[in-house]
Amino acid sequence: MYKGIQLDYVEIDGKRIANAPAGKHCDPSKDCWQEVKKTQYFIAMGPLKEPHASVSVQRTPGDSGNPYIFLYKKSSAKAPTFPNNVKPHYVHNAAENEVIQHYAVFTNEPGKVTWTGPITTEKKDKSMITLYGLTGLKKEDQVLFTGRLENQERKMLIKYKNGKTYNVRIIPIPMAGKTSVSFIDNAKGSTPAEEPVPKDRTAQIAGQNTVRVLWKPPADTSQCGNKYLVIVKNETFQDKATVTDTKYVLSNMNPASVYIFNIHATDKQGKPFNASASIKVRLSKTQYTTVKDLSVSKVNGSAIKVSWSKPVPADKFKDE
Secondary structure, X not given: OEEXXXXXXXXXXXXXXXXXXXXXXXXXXXXXXXXXXXXXXXXXXXXOOOOEEEEEEOOOOOOOOOOEEEEEEEOOOOOOOOHHHOOOOEEEEEOOOOEEEEEEEEOOOOOOEEEEOOEEOOOOOOOOEEEEOOOOEOOOOEEEEEOOOOOOOEEEEEEEOOOOEEEEEEOOOOXXXXXXXXXXXXXXXXXXXXXXXXXXXXXXXXXXXXXXXEEEOOOOOOOEEEEEEEEEEOOOOEEEEEEOOOEEEEOOOOOOOEEEEEEEEEEOOOOEOOOOEEEEEEOOOOOOOOOEEEEEEEEEOOEEEEEEEOOOOHHHOOOO
């Protein structure tokens, strides 16, 4: 963030960068700048002192949806439950000794802000998370800059509408953690972030009473590790396995039974997400669809007799 909103344009490394249109957000992966009013953001910054902490932001007045919950928890900690089983809009799994730097930016002024756990709003405390903006410290209009440093120093030129310019050197600083930004479009409401789910499930015959189930990784793998939990069951059987490939083979199947495969992606600690992708598979026995017992016999010098039996099951076929 950089204080002041009366900007004309911004350059990075000699090139003018885009600014977000009114009511829109920057793309965090691209060089961009965005004016943010003091009632439209908060910053959570600092180490996580206890297993978890959270910030809850009520929706815009008139919007009766669930609050936006931002959860900060240690990677080894179990996520807490929230009233009415509301799912967090954002979950930050903090590594050991990580300094959390999370920005939440809203398109419209949201409702009341509350928090739980070791969070301070009175003064900066290096031993815990400090909340800035909204009801926290330094509640002032800001300009948000997005982009990637890629471990290289960059040069920024800020041009104000009054003609003044300001030069800034952007220098990467080694820290335990990284900056993350949540852009929330609360002008029309927003839903909690969905858990990643494997996609494009298919099943193939892989041998006698054997099936190979394949899938593709979730569309968004930013939260995912490199493992999948596969749970397979039918009326009398259930098994589960953790695999590192996007396939699973099941053998010795009962051809008459229906098998359900539930495939879960896992997070970076190997814990499976609750959401899963499913596929039903059933092997069917191949039935005789050709005639049986074909025989040929000689009737006389110029004729032969051809005879056969009906296919099985006989009652499924006509006498012609």
